Amino acid sequence: MQITNTLSGRKETFEPASLPVRMYVCGLTPKNEPHLGHARLFVANDVIRRYLEFRGYPVKYVQNFTDIDDKTIEAAKRENTTAAEVARRYMDGYFRDMDALGVRRADEFTYVTQFMPQIIDCVQQLIDKGHAYTLPGENGVDQDVYFATATFPEYGKLSKRDEEAMQAGARIEPDERKRDPRDFALWKSAKPGEPWWDSPWGHGRPGWHIECSVMAMATLGEQIDIHGGGMDLIFPHHENEIAQSESLTGVSPFARYWVHTGLLQLGDEKMAHSGKFVTIRSVLETVPAPALRLYLLGQSYRTQFTYLAEQVAATVTRWRRWVEARQSAERALAAQQTSADEISDAFADVREEFIAAMDDDFNTSRATAAIDDLVRRLNDLSSKKDASPADRRAGLALLDELTGVLGVALDPARDLRRAVSDADRVEIERLVAERSAARQARNWAEADRLRKELDERFGVVVKDSAQGSTWELK
Ligand SMILES: [Zn+2]
Known part of the structure; x- marks a missing residue:
């Protein structure tokens, strides 16, 4: 080291x-x-x-x-x-x-x-x-x-x-x-x-x-x-x-x-x-704390760098990708009949790369990139119904291990999107599901109307991808 x-x-x-x-x-x-x-x-x-x-x-x-x-x-x-x-x-x-x-x-x-x-x-x-x-x-x-x-x-x-x-x-x-x-x-x-x-x-x-x-x-x-x-x-x-x-x-x-x-x-x-500064407290009003931590680890500890709010916003997305990959992998694993005895070393190379990065003067920039790689591969597995449960389990365990070393919590409850009331959340989820159904039925007018309603009532932005629709607060 x-x-x-x-x-x-x-x-x-x-x-x-x-x-x-x-x-x-x-x-x-x-x-x-x-x-x-x-x-x-x-x-x-x-x-x-x-x-x-x-x-x-x-x-x-x-x-x-x-x-x-x-x-x-x-x-x-x-x-x-x-x-x-x-x-x-x-x-x-x-x-x-x-x-x-x-x-x-x-x-x-x-x-x-x-x-x-x-x-x-x-x-x-x-x-x-x-x-x-x-x-x-x-x-x-x-x-x-x-x-x-x-x-x-x-x-x-x-x-x-x-x-x-x-x-x-x-x-x-x-x-x-x-x-x-x-x-x-x-x-x-x-x-x-x-x-x-x-x-x-x-x-x-x-x-x-x-x-x-x-x-x-x-x-x-x-x-x-x-x-x-x-x-x-x-x-x-x-x-x-x-x-x-x-x-x-x-x-x-x-x-x-x-x-x-x-x-x-x-x-x-x-x-x-002028000797002014940005307090941690003020940033944490809009940025989930683990995402701010990940942002700070995006560069190695010796680097001098400039704090940019746009880059923090991009890191919030990066952190959410990690959280959501973890959730999808858990869901996919729960849906399978699995035997816990099976062991997989499908991600051994990621672990090696993480250690090589951190052994090199605690290079967290490279180490977090290794986790991005793990997240991509875990998402690939999640999209395949017949993927090996042992592989999924190994990927999940490694994700928890490595984010634990960096102290970046993947707790979805830390996401500020959750700062809406439970009643609102239920309503938002209902409208998003309704909109997905409209899209599947190719009823674009209805899907657009629902997008507008979500924005006007809750300030919610909907994002569509191959995996489905997600939402976040503006
Ligand atoms: Zn001192």
Whole structure:
């Protein structure tokens, strides 16, 4: 199995140090409603986790919440509440949306506000070892603590930036007091009106980077196997995590595989520039959650791609094809006298192709194409009355297995077409059947009249194919 490791810049054979595989993913800063970028990141890592398990590697998956941060504090001011309340509200939003998308919950969630003693201890150790230094804080009473990047010669090994570029980057926020422009805050002295914790350096709170280092090591040990996150975190966040963790423990590398998910862009550039985003919640009002998940898996996790509503609509159709293929195959199987003893390997090639695709750096684009192939062949069988029941059974079982690995539920109840009332549904089904009968009798005028009635009364569009007529809401 091959994984692209940002640290080496290459695809590498995956070999965990021991079992279970220890996986840490940089989680949510709960400062607003989770958006499609979050959906992409967490679905991608969920699939990595599921696929490792499918391949026989047990996984311990840890993810954090940055539940205190400049941005949660800002949001609290804006919304006239506390940072803790802001964090709680949007963490609830995270669980609501990720549950809908079929993202399995982490084995352990870590919350920054629950790790203060460990964070303070690690900052103190970095000072004791000469990797960090204090400076007087703005209020003249409390102190700031900075990491001394010059004490970590490998700084830059993840992002491959040279010293000059990093110094130039750091100069965007010049701070004359720092020993080196690349140095970053481990502990920030308290500002008026902001939450603070007591520490050897007075009142303050931790910097973002040290939090992840401490929470990852506290839950998974000094070396982890897979560290995940968005590509936007490579520098400085993950670069800084490496500097802190490796300086603290002397264990290198801190993470054996750095696995970065590409960013999802919005089609409307102006929206992206104004800092707006599309919330998961708003998309799920019109798109079945498993179809959105399938859309996000349509490209490999490393790809940067642009969210396009038309492509999502096409993916809803693709997902329905999978659901309907499953239903037709089940019906065809139920109509046959079958013996469950018969075994078929009619679809062994599809399973092999799926595994080859996923073994190649979790290529979900290719893996979902393999499922399309399976669906086509399953539909072929469904149209043949005398097809082998063992083949049908094998195809159905494989469809369930592979969509299970990707976490794409084929539950027809998740289809928003079902968002009509039961009474309406009965009436719609009756009219569609009546229209099919009219078509069979070549009564085109009546069929057209019924099509119009379905549209006007229910906003229903009827689609005709060789297999019969189906309907959906406009
Ligand atoms: Zn992090």
